[in-house]
Amino acid sequence: MPSVCQDCRVRHEGICAVLSPSELRHLARNARHTHHDAGEGLALESGEINGYANVTNGAVKLSRVLRDGRQQLVGLQFAPDLMGRLFRAESPLSAEAASDVELCRFPRGVLEALVASSSNLKQRLLDQSLHDLDEAREWMVTLGRKSAAEKVASLLLLVAKRSGGGSDDSITFDMPIGRADMADFLGLTIETVSRQVSKLRHSGVIAISGHRHVKVLSLRALKDRAG
Amino acid sequence: MPSVCQDCRVRHEGICAVLSPSELRHLARNARHTHHDAGEGLALESGEINGYANVTNGAVKLSRVLRDGRQQLVGLQFAPDLMGRLFRAESPLSAEAASDVELCRFPRGVLEALVASSSNLKQRLLDQSLHDLDEAREWMVTLGRKSAAEKVASLLLLVAKRSGGGSDDSITFDMPIGRADMADFLGLTIETVSRQVSKLRHSGVIAISGHRHVKVLSLRALKDRAG
DNA sequence: ACGACCATTTGATCAGGATCAAGGAACTTG
DNA sequence: CAAGTTCCTTGATCCTGATCAAATGGTCGT
Missing domain, CATH: 2.60.120.10 (Jelly Rolls)
Structure with a gap:
């Protein structure tokens, strides 16, 4: 080799x-x-x-x-x-x-x-x-048919799938991109992405530390919100 | 054969x-x-x-x-x-x-x-x-970054390219899909598509007969409007 | 030609997300 | 450790496109 x-x-x-x-x-x-x-x-x-x-x-x-x-x-x-x-x-x-x-x-x-x-x-x-x-x-x-809330949930789900590590209904991973890139991926603005992430955090679907480190507390809830 | x-x-x-x-x-x-x-x-x-x-x-x-x-x-x-x-x-x-x-x-x-x-x-x-x-x-x-007006212009351009027939700055073709499908392609509603098509018609960029038959009067203007 | 039906157009109002504007938290750099 | 920088969050207002509602026109069958 x-x-x-x-x-x-x-x-x-x-x-x-x-x-x-x-x-x-x-x-x-x-x-x-x-x-x-x-x-x-x-x-x-x-x-x-x-x-x-x-x-x-x-x-x-x-x-x-x-x-x-x-x-x-x-x-x-x-x-x-x-x-x-x-x-x-x-x-x-x-x-x-x-x-x-x-x-x-x-x-x-x-x-x-x-x-x-x-x-x-x-x-x-x-x-x-x-x-x-x-x-x-x-x-x-x-991009074409989902609301801002669904878009953000979809993106978290996409990265979660790729990053793999985690148990049954809970996954932990690092976002490879910041809010600006998330916005450019989703066809939204930074502010809207931030607000939707906060909403997911406040409703206990995810927990976040250091902006990038994401813990999905309920995969089921996240999937529901992804549309 | x-x-x-x-x-x-x-x-x-x-x-x-x-x-x-x-x-x-x-x-x-x-x-x-x-x-x-x-x-x-x-x-x-x-x-x-x-x-x-x-x-x-x-x-x-x-x-x-x-x-x-x-x-x-x-x-x-x-x-x-x-x-x-x-x-x-x-x-x-x-x-x-x-x-x-x-x-x-x-x-x-x-x-x-x-x-x-x-x-x-x-x-x-x-x-x-x-x-x-x-x-x-x-x-x-x-889908992610264009306005409704730009989306509609982009779709007309897309179909125009496929349909081929026409001279230099002017092309004529038939839309293979109706307003509802155009809306579903563009992530818009029927009403918005219709309004934007009308706007293009009124400003002399395209001419339409029978809803489906489109004549692009100025390809250059259409491209400008496609973003 | 007449009426029914369907797609499209047009109008009025509403709302989701953009934009504008400050604050706050975390990482550099001296 | 402080100051600066960058990124993120939160708030207030505005605007584009959605929704609700109605009118118009074209096609088809009879």
């Missing part, structure tokens, strides 16, 4: 899981691990870098900004997701580290060559993009 | 375009052309039918409904799109004929076997799902 992959957290997940030893070696030879502080722009799509990357740690936010500055987050990527729009050099999306992030980057051509030769990899990417499509459509319902 | 495909409008587009003659024959042997009136439910996802279909004519709307009846359209499919969620028997989406629709249906297993054996087909499906994902994310911006 390539030495860079030796202690990689996502070695057996994501796209690396479906590569043969020789394919993995080839990819590893061209890969480079990088660290990025929270808030840093990740110029994968446009500009010089022009490649792909596995998220190996942390969370990345994908967003689209309108000419006048209005912003909408269109996705959150966690390990072991692959970042970058396949087969397209330019994408209107911008990516930014939501928390501190570790990436495993590789050049465009290397991955695309692997995709062309590996049916497993192609299948894996098809699965991910179908899954992302399901999530995006689910989110369209949230 | 299989006789059913002989005069098929989408023979050289969509997934059929990438199949070898023998693969196409195999698919055609198991395919069945069906007609559906506007408004008819297309139970591809749930229930008995349980298969896939190529849209060969007309437009299909994909929607998601919340328990309390609120509805959000999450996509419009035109020829030669493939309908049906790959590799998943159940999907929370429902499909309905927006206009009169012609489908070319085939059983789940037949297509999935072809996908497993044809790298070209897998590539084609990957391309479509990446494209659908781009569209869904684009729409998230519209």
Whole structure:
């Protein structure tokens, strides 16, 4: 196994899981691990870098900004997701580290060559993009038809699912994004998000410490409020 | 070439375009052309039918409904799109004929076997799902961050692009969906959609006859208003 | 052509969330 | 440890789009 992959957290997940030893070696030879502080722009799509990357740690936010500055987050990527729009050099999306992030980057051509030769990899990417499509459509319902209260509950639920840890009706996790990004994800303002979070706190559905650390006290109640 | 495909409008587009003659024959042997009136439910996802279909004519709307009846359209499919969620028997989406629709249906297993054996087909499906994902994310911006006026202009533009016909700064097309579906697509009410359409008409950006037939008088003005 | 029905348009009022404006709590920096 | 900065919370008011209500127009069947 390539030495860079030796202690990689996502070695057996994501796209690396479906590569043969020789394919993995080839990819590893061209890969480079990088660290990025929270808030840093990740110029994968446009500009010089022009490649792909596995998220190996942390969370990345994908967003689209309108000419006048209005912003909408269109996705959150966690390990072991692959970042970058396949087969397209330019994408209107911008990516930014939501928390501190570790990436495993590789050049465009290397991955695309692997995709062309590996049916497993192609299948894996098809699965991910179908899954992302399901999530995006689910989110369209949230954006288009839910009230502010339901939107906030839906987002907490979304992150809770990803973060995993917790018992049956109670989960604890850290929000990878602040109130401003939550607002941009939900199509709301900061103030409205804050008010709705407070409402959930006051009604005992969640408990919060340090703005980011969330404990869901009743998962059932939260689901009810998510619409 | 299989006789059913002989005069098929989408023979050289969509997934059929990438199949070898023998693969196409195999698919055609198991395919069945069906007609559906506007408004008819297309139970591809749930229930008995349980298969896939190529849209060969007309437009299909994909929607998601919340328990309390609120509805959000999450996509419009035109020829030669493939309908049906790959590799998943159940999907929370429902499909309905927006206009009169012609489908070319085939059983789940037949297509999935072809996908497993044809790298070209897998590539084609990957391309479509990446494209659908781009569209869904684009729409998230519209739903989350645009005003009612911008939403309606965006939808007209979306359909105009698909429908193609027209000169440089002026396009004519038929809306495949009525005001109610437009509202469900945009996360608005019928009344708001109607008011915004009227506003566009009164300011000379579009002309309308028979509610459905739209002539864009100034594409530039429409784009400006789409945000 | 006539009337019934349906979709759309238009009008009046209401409310949810945006905007404007202060405060408060937690993390930097000296 | 204090001061500054940043992020979050809370309050007051406003406005966009929802809701309620009615009118108009187009289509279809007879």
